[in-house]
Amino acid sequence: MSPRFEYLLRLGDDALILGQQLGFWTGHGPVLEEDIALTNIGLDQIGQSRAWLSMAGKEEGQGRDEDRLAFHRDQHEFRNALLTERPNGHFGDTIARQFLFDAYAVPLHDALSRSRDPEIAAIAKKCAKESAYHLKHSRGWMVRLGDGTEESHGKIQQSLNGLLPYVGDLFVSDASSQTAQEEGWGVDLATLRPQWESNLESALTESGLERPKATPEQLGGRLGRHTEQLSFLLAEMQVLPRTHPEAKW
Amino acid sequence: MVKRTADQWWRLLQSVPDPEIPVLNVVEMGIVREVIPDQSRVLIKITPTYMGCPAMDAISDDIQEKLREPAQQEGLSVDVELVYAPAWTTDWLTEGAQQKLEDYGIAPPGKTADKRTLQGEAPMVRCPRCKASNTEMVSLFGSTACKAHYRCNACSEPFDHFKCI
Numbered sequence: 001m002s003p004r005f006e007y008l009l010r011l012g013d014d015a016l017i018l019g020q021q022l023g024f025w026t027g028h029g030p031v032l033e034e035d036i037a038l039t040n041i042g043l044d045q046i047g048q049s050r051a052w053l054s055m056a057g058k059e060e061g062q063g064r065d066e067d068r069l070a071f072h073r074d075q076h077e078f079r080n081a082l083l084t085e086r087p088n089g090h091f092g093d094t095i096a097r098q099f100l101f102d103a104y105a106v107p108l109h110d111a112l113s114r115s116r117d118p119e120i121a122a123i124a125k126k127c128a129k130e131s132a133y134h135l136k137h138s139r140g141w142m143v144r145l146g147d148g149t150e151e152s153h154g155k156i157q158q159s160l161n162g163l164l165p166y167v168g169d170l171f172v173s174d175a176s177s178q179t180a181q182e183e184g185w186g187v188d189l190a191t192l193r194p195q196w197e198s199n200l201e202s203a204l205t206e207s208g209l210e211r212p213k214a215t216p217e218q219l220g221g222r223l224g225r226h227t228e229q230l231s232f233l234l235a236e237m238q239v240l241p242r243t244h245p246e247a248k249w
Numbered sequence: 250m251v252k253r254t255a256d257q258w259w260r261l262l263q264s265v266p267d268p269e270i271p272v273l274n275v276v277e278m279g280i281v282r283e284v285i286p287d288q289s290r291v292l293i294k295i296t297p298t299y300m301g302c303p304a305m306d307a308i309s310d311d312i313q314e315k316l317r318e319p320a321q322q323e324g325l326s327v328d329v330e331l332v333y334a335p336a337w338t339t340d341w342l343t344e345g346a347q348q349k350l351e352d353y354g355i356a357p358p359g360k361t362a363d364k365r366t367l368q369g370e371a372p373m374v375r376c377p378r379c380k381a382s383n384t385e386m387v388s389l390f391g392s393t394a395c396k397a398h399y400r401c402n403a404c405s406e407p408f409d410h411f412k413c414i
Contacts, residue, residue, distance in 0.1 A: 036392070040390040122332075129414050
């Protein structure tokens with residue numbers, strides 16, 4: 001697998017899995033506006049995923065398009081960060097997961113919009129507008145819940161504590177990530193951590209939430225080592241196109 | 250027969266409505282970026298308003314359908330290509346489009362030089378129904394990816410605001 005194919009899969013799979021998860025909220029949001037918000041964000045993620053995976057398919061050169069990559073790969077072939085496959089849980093769990101991701105997506109898309117590859121830069125510039133809007137939404141809820149009632153504060157703190165051990169995958173620096181940086185078409189994902197930290201700290205300060213004591217980081221998503229949650233998600237997402245492989249809408 | 254010029258193809262495209270906001274056509278929306286007729290085909294480059302805009306496939310089909318016959322008369326095929334750069338902005342909505350949106354009941358976007366909507370700090374948005382400026386944002390997200398949800402405090406009507414990006 002070329003470093004570039006690997007890198008594009010990571011970008012595409014993060015957005016795909018998150019988008020699919022948010023799609024499960026359709027008709028289940030706590031209020032109508034949030035139902036619409038979560039599914040709108042999910043739609044943006046799916047759109048972003050489509051652009052990255054389509055590019056990944058071309059890079060691979062085996063004739064796989066974005067649908068083929070999304071629906072006909074198995075769990076160990078997915079490269080999404082473990083954070084994105086954490087269960088939806090309650091609204092606070094979903095918001096905390098989204099916030100931790102958005103706080104990474106904003107500096108990611110900002111950095112990629114300066115890519116030496118014009119296509120990567122173009123897609124990233126488009127994504128940047130969307131991720132800034134997503135962060136505004138998820139951060140707003142972190143503050144509202146953290147600075148809300150005793151119950152909302154307790155719940156969102158618990159969501160945060162449960163998710164923080166899974167963010168490590170976002171910042172893995174390996175051959176793929178380093179090649180991206182060296183060749184100038186991408187960014188070493190490890191370099192995004194300070195900006196993510198600062199996004200997190202500012203939200204914690206404003207919301208009155210606390211950062212739990214250091215916990216061991218769970219890594220593996222970038223290597224295709226996933227939690228069982230992903231297999232349930234893929235089963236649901238892939239069953240139709242796998243049952244009817246050539247079906248057209 | 251006489252070949253159509255790019256301008257004439259542009260005029261034909263003005264009869265393709267946006268599937269979500271049918272009061273505007275795809276040219277007024279700023280979705281059509283380039284029209285390049287050559288010896289064998291007419292190439293239409295379109296760009297999405299949002300990455301996940303589900304209307305892009307429908308728009309591509311609608312353009313194909315509208316141009317197929319005129320193109321065939323000239324022995325041309327129609328190709329619709331999706332491009333991402335430069336990223337779509339509400340600044341590309343034509344002058345007339347702003348007024349049409351308001352008449353349709355959607356508060357039009359301001360200019361992107363004003364980043365407050367994107368930051369979620371709502372600027373003054375005029376109610377498209379009673380024109381009062383006493384309005385408030387209900388949700389950052391509205392009925393489609395490109396709109397936010399507002400409420401008028403004067404006439405109590407809810408309405409969509411075209412997000413400024």
